[in-house]
Amino acid sequence: MAINTDKNSYTIIFAIGMVIIVGTLLAAIDSSLKDKIKTNKILEKQQNILYAIGINNNEGNSVSFVSTDQAPSLFDEYIVSQIYIQGNKIIEDNEAYLIEVKKEKALAKDPTYDRRLPLFIADRDGVRYYVAPIRGKGLWDAIWAYIAMDENMMILGAYFDHKAETPGLGANINQRFFMDDFIGEKLLDENENFKGIKVSKTNLDPRNEIKDDHEVDAIAGSTITGDGVSAMIKSDLRLYIPYFKKLKQN
DSSP states (O other): OOOOTTSHHHHHHHHHHHHHHHHHHHHHHHHHHHHHHHHHHHHHHHHHHHHHTTOSOOOTTOOOOOOTTTHHHHHHHHEEEEEEEETTEEEEOTTGGGOOHHHHHHHTTSTTOOOOEEEEEEEETTEEEEEEEEEEEOSSSEEEEEEEEOTTOBEEEEEEEESSOOTTTGGGGGSHHHHGGGTTOBSBOTTSOBOOOEEETTOSOTTOOOOSSSEEEOOTTOHHHHHHHHHHHHHHHGGGHHHHHHHHHO
């Protein structure tokens, strides 16, 4: 018997069927993409952490990460321990890289919540690196960084990035001429008080040869982004002071 396609009931049944089919396909695609996106995020974090400790493919003034194929094995080779600090506790966790700084900062708005602070401990050529992920606000949207320090909270390497800063201006925080200036800068003063590092328009050291002034040269035309970097370093890295004090006591 032929189906009467002119009936309203046929149109409704057909539409419902198409919705079910398309919905099922979209759900399957979404599920497969979520896994891929999660994997890509993990690889990106590993690349960023490795970059901060100097494991990269840089040539000249370029910024070049190790490949995604190399990242997992190099991460396992150089990262000797993953921990997170929560209140007075230091917890070893081989999946500390999965902790989302953005989410932890949001949860910490509740004064009863102790924010988890991930820290990645690396050993490269006999030098111990402590890499902290930090996050802040630039001119238009989020900015973030991975800061590698020694036991005295002197910066050994850094990688900065952003979501939507102005091209050619604030977006240049992820360029070597800016990031490399942080190497050798001290977060603590001579009395071991936390000072942070200011991205300064009035810095009188454009070649960044002075490493105990707690300043680096600003990027021209990117005052608000630079202020965001300064504030991010001050607010987030300050939280690691108890850990480093305890480290020196051991």
